[in-house]
Amino acid sequence: MNGLATRYAEVSAGAEDRLTPAERSVVRKELAELAALDLQDTAVSSLEVMRAVAAAVPERLYGDSGDVLRRMHEIAGFGNHQSCLSSLPTVRACFELGLVAGTGGTPPPADLIVGRGHIAPSFYAERYVRGELPFLPLTTLHRGGMTGVVHRDWGFENTMRYSLGVGLAQAVSRAQELAGRGDDRKVVCLAGDGELHEGVTFECIRYAHDTGLDNLVLVVDANDRGIEPLLKPLNRDYLRAYFPTVAEVDGTDAASVRKALAGLLEAPGRAVLVCRTRKGEHSFKLPAAPPRAPSFAATTGRMLADVPTASGRPPVVFTADMANRFGLRGHVPYHNTGLAETLSVGLTLALPEDDLKVVATDAMYYMDSLSMLTEAATGVRNLMVLAGRNWAAWGGSPNAFNLLSLLTETRVYEPVTEAEFHACARRLAAEPGTVHVLSMVDARFTPPAADCAQAVDDGVWINDPGTDDADTAVVTFGYATTLVEEANARLRLPHLHCAALNPLFSRPVLERLRRFRRVVSVEYNGSHGGFGSWLRSRYLLPVTVHGVEKDIDNCVHDEQLRRHGMSPAQLAALLRSVRTEAGESRAAARS
Amino acid sequence: MNGLATRYAEVSAGAEDRLTPAERSVVRKELAELAALDLQDTAVSSLEVMRAVAAAVPERLYGDSGDVLRRMHEIAGFGNHQSCLSSLPTVRACFELGLVAGTGGTPPPADLIVGRGHIAPSFYAERYVRGELPFLPLTTLHRGGMTGVVHRDWGFENTMRYSLGVGLAQAVSRAQELAGRGDDRKVVCLAGDGELHEGVTFECIRYAHDTGLDNLVLVVDANDRGIEPLLKPLNRDYLRAYFPTVAEVDGTDAASVRKALAGLLEAPGRAVLVCRTRKGEHSFKLPAAPPRAPSFAATTGRMLADVPTASGRPPVVFTADMANRFGLRGHVPYHNTGLAETLSVGLTLALPEDDLKVVATDAMYYMDSLSMLTEAATGVRNLMVLAGRNWAAWGGSPNAFNLLSLLTETRVYEPVTEAEFHACARRLAAEPGTVHVLSMVDARFTPPAADCAQAVDDGVWINDPGTDDADTAVVTFGYATTLVEEANARLRLPHLHCAALNPLFSRPVLERLRRFRRVVSVEYNGSHGGFGSWLRSRYLLPVTVHGVEKDIDNCVHDEQLRRHGMSPAQLAALLRSVRTEAGESRAAARS
Numbered sequence A, B: 001m002n003g004l005a006t007r008y009a010e011v012s013a014g015a016e017d018r019l020t021p022a023e024r025s026v027v028r029k030e031l032a033e034l035a036a037l038d039l040q041d042t043a044v045s046s047l048e049v050m051r052a053v054a055a056a057v058p059e060r061l062y063g064d065s066g067d068v069l070r071r072m073h074e075i076a077g078f079g080n081h082q083s084c085l086s087s088l089p090t091v092r093a094c095f096e097l098g099l100v101a102g103t104g105g106t107p108p109p110a111d112l113i114v115g116r117g118h119i120a121p122s123f124y125a126e127r128y129v130r131g132e133l134p135f136l137p138l139t140t141l142h143r144g145g146m147t148g149v150v151h152r153d154w155g156f157e158n159t160m161r162y163s164l165g166v167g168l169a170q171a172v173s174r175a176q177e178l179a180g181r182g183d184d185r186k187v188v189c190l191a192g193d194g195e196l197h198e199g200v201t202f203e204c205i206r207y208a209h210d211t212g213l214d215n216l217v218l219v220v221d222a223n224d225r226g227i228e229p230l231l232k233p234l235n236r237d238y239l240r241a242y243f244p245t246v247a248e249v250d251g252t253d254a255a256s257v258r259k260a261l262a263g264l265l266e267a268p269g270r271a272v273l274v275c276r277t278r279k280g281e282h283s284f285k286l287p288a289a290p291p292r293a294p295s296f297a298a299t300t301g302r303m304l305a306d307v308p309t310a311s312g313r314p315p316v317v318f319t320a321d322m323a324n325r326f327g328l329r330g331h332v333p334y335h336n337t338g339l340a341e342t343l344s345v346g347l348t349l350a351l352p353e354d355d356l357k358v359v360a361t362d363a364m365y366y367m368d369s370l371s372m373l374t375e376a377a378t379g380v381r382n383l384m385v386l387a388g389r390n391w392a393a394w395g396g397s398p399n400a401f402n403l404l405s406l407l408t409e410t411r412v413y414e415p416v417t418e419a420e421f422h423a424c425a426r427r428l429a430a431e432p433g434t435v436h437v438l439s440m441v442d443a444r445f446t447p448p449a450a451d452c453a454q455a456v457d458d459g460v461w462i463n464d465p466g467t468d469d470a471d472t473a474v475v476t477f478g479y480a481t482t483l484v485e486e487a488n489a490r491l492r493l494p495h496l497h498c499a500a501l502n503p504l505f506s507r508p509v510l511e512r513l514r515r516f517r518r519v520v521s522v523e524y525n526g527s528h529g530g531f532g533s534w535l536r537s538r539y540l541l542p543v544t545v546h547g548v549e550k551d552i553d554n555c556v557h558d559e560q561l562r563r564h565g566m567s568p569a570q571l572a573a574l575l576r577s578v579r580t581e582a583g584e585s586r587a588a589a590r591s
Helices: A003-013 A023-038 A045-057 A065-076 A081-096 A115-131 A136-140 A167-178 A199-210 A237-242 A254-266 A297-305 A341-346 A363-368 A369-379 A400-406 A418-430 A479-489 A507-512 A531-539 A556-562 A568-591 B003-013 B021-036 B046-056 B065-078 B081-096 B117-130 B136-142 B166-180 B199-208 B236-242 B255-265 B297-305 B341-346 B363-368 B370-379 B401-407 B418-430 B479-487 B507-514 B529-538 B557-563 B568-590
Strands: A110-114 A186-191 A216-222 A243-252 A271-276 A316-317 A357-362 A383-391 A410-413 A435-441 A459-463 A472-475 A495-498 A519-528 A543-548 B110-114 B187-193 B216-222 B247-248 B272-275 B316-321 B359-360 B384-388 B409-413 B434-441 B459-463 B472-477 B496-497 B520-525 B543-548
Touching: A003 A023, A023 A136, A045 A136, A045 B272, A065 A115, A065 A136, A081 A115, A081 A186, A081 A216, A081 A254, A110 A167, A110 B359, A110 B543, A115 A136, A136 A341, A167 A186, A167 A199, A167 A216, A167 B341, A167 B370, A186 A254, A199 A237, A199 B199, A199 B341, A237 A271, A243 A254, A254 A271, A297 A383, A297 A418, A297 A435, A297 B543, A297 B557, A316 A341, A341 A357, A341 A363, A341 A369, A341 A383, A341 B166, A341 B199, A357 A363, A363 A369, A363 A383, A363 A400, A363 B363, A363 B370, A369 A383, A369 A435, A369 A531, A369 B166, A369 B363, A369 B529, A383 A400, A383 A418, A383 B297, A400 A410, A400 A435, A400 A519, A400 B199, A400 B236, A400 B401, A418 A435, A418 B046, A418 B110, A472 A479, A472 A531, A472 A568, A479 A519, A479 A568, A507 A531, A519 A531, A519 A568, A531 A543, A531 B529, B003 B021, B003 B434, B021 B046, B021 B136, B046 B136, B065 B081, B065 B117, B065 B136, B081 B117, B081 B187, B081 B216, B081 B255, B110 B117, B110 B166, B117 B136, B117 B568, B166 B187, B166 B199, B166 B557, B187 B255, B199 B236, B216 B255, B236 B247, B236 B272, B247 B255, B297 B384, B297 B401, B297 B418, B297 B434, B316 B341, B341 B359, B341 B363, B341 B370, B359 B363, B363 B370, B363 B384, B363 B401, B370 B384, B370 B401, B401 B409, B401 B434, B401 B520, B409 B418, B418 B434, B472 B479, B472 B529, B472 B568, B479 B568, B496 B543, B507 B529, B520 B529, B529 B543, B543 B568
Parallel strands: A110 A186, A186 A216, A216 A271, A243 A271, A316 A357, A357 A383, A383 A435, A410 A435, A472 A495, A472 A519, A519 A543, B110 B187, B187 B216, B216 B272, B247 B272, B316 B359, B359 B384, B384 B434, B409 B434, B472 B496, B472 B520, B520 B543
Antiparallel strands: A459 A495, B459 B496
C-alpha cells in the first residue's frame, strides 16, 4: 500500500457515514486500485494517479455533473456550492471545447486560466462524469485530500492561493508571453463579476488594452453576487471601453456558452464573454445541519454594538463583502464596499476625527493594502482594523499579522474573550492615534481560564507557576492559548497567556519569566517575525518558538492545525518533550 | 527670535547664492518679521504664520505664478516642475472659484482634495502672487522648510504621503461623509491621468458609481504622461461608464477650466472634468547643472545586463514607470506597466520557469502588493524584486524592507557594490525558488572598503577587530555601512558590514561578535523588525539598535539623514558615546 492510498483511505473514512451504500462500495474498489499502484515516480501529478484509478474502475455513479457537485458538498458538509453551480455550464463548455488541459490527445486550442479559484470542484465534477476521476478523491474535498482551489497538481494551468484578481494577472502574463514568442494561441480567463471589483483586475484590463494585447478572452460569470449581492450589476460599458468585443450569453446554458466562446476564439482580437447566471447563498449548508454556535469572529457585530464611542455615534463600518463573517447585520450599520479591500481602508481617510472607524475583512486581504493602511495610520484617528482569521478551507496567510504589526503607529491583538475585545476597544479610545488591529478568530472554542482584559499589553497566568517552579514555562498568543490549555491539562506547566502580538510585560511578569530555565512560546501564526520572535528580540529571552513555519494549505481547520503541529495532541507531546529535556539537562548539570 | 525663524533662516541661507539681490533683500525683511512674531500658540499652522509675515511685507517680486514656480525649482535645484506647471491653470481656477481653503471670508463652495500630491508648489506659487505667502518659505522647498507634497499644515484639506491614488479615496470618503450628514457641498478631487492607472482609483470610481454618490467632481490633469509618456491616452469611455457627465477642456487655459468647473459644481450629479494639458520631462534639472555621476540605483540596468540567466534569454523586466530611476534604457528591454505596481508583480506569474523575471519600483509601492508578491513567491521561480530606496524629497516608508523580509520564501539584500549586486544575482540563480529583494539605493556614495560579495549572507569586517579587542563593535546593514564608515574614520571601532537584512553568520564571525561587551547595529531602515532586531532575535546578541524610528518626511537626502540621526556627524557622536559608556562600565567593574 502506498502513502497516497493510506492518506485517501483515512480522509475518505472520515466521511464514510455520509456516503450511500453504492458510493461506499465504489470507493472501496477505487481504494484497492489506488493501493495497488506503483507510485515511485513522484513527478506524477495527483490527477494522473487518480486518472489511472478511474480507468481501472470505470463504473459511474452519476451521469450529471450537477449531481456530483451536490454530492461533493453534501459529503464535505460545506464549501462554495452555489459559486461552483453558477459556473458549471461554463466549465462544461470549456471541456467541450477541449480547453481543459490533459483531456484530449491534441493540445488545447487556448490556454485556460481559472481566476475563480474556488470553482475547482466544478472541474472535478465534470472530470468525474467524463471518466477522468474516480469518486474517491471527491469524498475528501477540503478535508486534506483534494483541494477546493485550483492547483496545477489537479490539472489546472494555474495555481491560486485565494487572492481574488490574481487569475486575471496570470492570464495577462501568459497572453503577453505567448504573443511575445509569436504563439498565436489565445488565453481564456474565467473570472467572477464580484472579482472584477478588485483594483488589480482593472490594472490588468487597462494594460491589456493599452499594450494592444489581442489574444485574451475574459469570461465573466455574472451572477450579480460576490459573497453578498452586488450593489449594481457588472458594468458592461466599462468592459466595452477596454475590449473591442463584448458578447453576452445565458450562462445557465452550456451550449450557448460553448457556441459564443468558440466564436470569440475564432475571431481576431481581445474579447469578453459575459455569462449571465444565478447564484444562491455563498456558503453551503447541509439542509438538515443542526444550528451551530457562532464562531468567535461572528460575534464581532454584537460586541461592536456595545463599544462606547467618543463621538456618541455608532461606529462607521466598512467591510469588503464580509458582513456575515463578522456578524454585523442587525448589530451595527455598515458599508459593503464589495471585493475592494484597499478601498475599504481608504474610505476611513476623511471622516470626523472622533468617529470610531472600523474596517473588516480577512487578514490576508490587508496584504495588498498596507500602504493605504499606513496612510490611515498616519492620518486617521480612532481606527479599528478587524482582521478575520480562518486558515482553514479558505486558506490564509501565516504572516499577515506580523506584517500588520510592523506598520507605523499600529498594534496587533488577538482577543479570545469578549472582555479582551472590549479591553482592546478601550485601549484604542485611550490611544486613538494608534491603529488597533484585532485578529478575529473564525473558530468555536472554550474561553481560557483567565484573560488579559485588565492589562491587555501584559500577560496573565493561566497556570500560575507559584514561587518555586523554575523549570519550564509556556507563553502563548491569542487563540493558541486555548489549544495549549487543552494540551497542558494534565501536564500543568506554568502557562502565560497574551492577547498582544507584541506584549509589553509588567515587571512582575517579566521577572517571573526570567527565572525559568526554559520558555516555550506557541502561536498559531507565522513564526518568523511573530510573537515568539518578539519575546526573543525585545527581552532577549531564550525562547523556543513554536509557530507556523509553512505556507497555509486549503483544508479544514482540524487538518490545518495538524499540518502545522498545532493540534492539542501534538502540542501536548511538544510540552512533554521540552520539560523532559529541561529536566534532564538540569539533572545532568547536578550530577 | 523663535524656533521657526531660526529654522527658516538656516534653511534659506543654504540657497542664498541662488537668490537674486531683490529676492535676498525681501527674504531678509521677511525673516525679521518672522523672528518678531510671538509663536507661543503651537496650534497655529505654518500657513497662518507665513500669512502674517506676508501681510507685514506686502511687496511682490513676481506677479505671475508661473514665474514663481520656476524660481522655486531653480532655487531648490530639483522637483517636479513640469507636473506643477501642467496643473497650474487648474490650480488657478480653483483659487478663482474660492475652492482653496482659507483664502476668502466665506466657506468654500466645495471641498478640494488634491490627489496629485506633488503639485503643492503650484498652490504655493498662487498663494504667493495673491499675497498670502511671503517669498521666504518658497526658498526652502524640499530642503527642510516647506514641504513639496500637500499637507494640512500648508492649507490643504488633505495630507498625502506620496501614495498615488490615495487622494481619490480621500475624496470619496469625504463625499460619502458629507452626503451621509445631509451636507449638499460637493467634493472636488484633482488627479492625474497616470495616477488613474492605480487599481485603487478604479475601486473608488466603481464604488462612487455603484453607491450613487452624486457629489463628487473629479478633475483630471490629462497630460498624457506619468513619469514617462503613457502608452495610450486616458480612456474617456471608461470614465463615461462610471460618471453621468464627462466634460473636457483646454487645461492650459485657466478661464476655460474655471468656467467648466463652475458649471459642473452647479449642475446636479457626479462628473469628471478632463483638462488637456502638456508636460515636459518629469524631473526638474537646472539648465546649467553640471553632469552628475548616476546614483547607485541608476546603475541597475547596466549591472542587470551582465547577469547571466538560466534561460540564456535577457531578463524579463517590468517597471511601474521607473525605467529612468533604475537606468534600464539602453541596457535591458523592459515593459512599462504605468503606475500600476500590483500589475507589475502579477505579470511575472505565468512566464517560463527559467526566465529571469525582474520587477522594479520604489520600495514603498510594494506595500500595496504583498499578497500578489506572496503569490509570486509561492509560484514563480527566478524572481528578482528591485526596490528603489530614496527616502528623500520623494518620501518613502521606513518599514518597507522589513515587511518584504517577512514574506514567505523571500530574502532581502541591500547591495552597495557592483560585486554585491552580482552576488545577490548568483544567490538567486542558486536558489531560484526564493524571491530575492534587492534594495537599490538612490544615492551617490563611495563603496565601502570591503563587501559581502564572497558570502552574501554573512558579514565582512570593514575594520577588523584583531584578536584582543572585546570592547565595542558596530554592525551595519547596506547603505548605513557607508555612513558609519565615514563616521568611524577616526574612532576606528571594529566594524562589520552586512548586505543581508537577515544575515546568517558564519561561525567565526558570530563567535567574534559574541566576545564584544557591546554591539551597536546601525541601519538606515525601520528599527522595528529590522536588521538590529533580527540580530537580537536570531542570535540573542544584546545589540543596541540604531535605526529609523519615525515616519519619513518629505525633504532632501542630507536633511532626511539628519532627522533620523543618520548623518555621519551624528553617527560619530553615537559611536563615541557607546564606546565611552562601555569603557567606563568596564573601568567601574575593575575598580
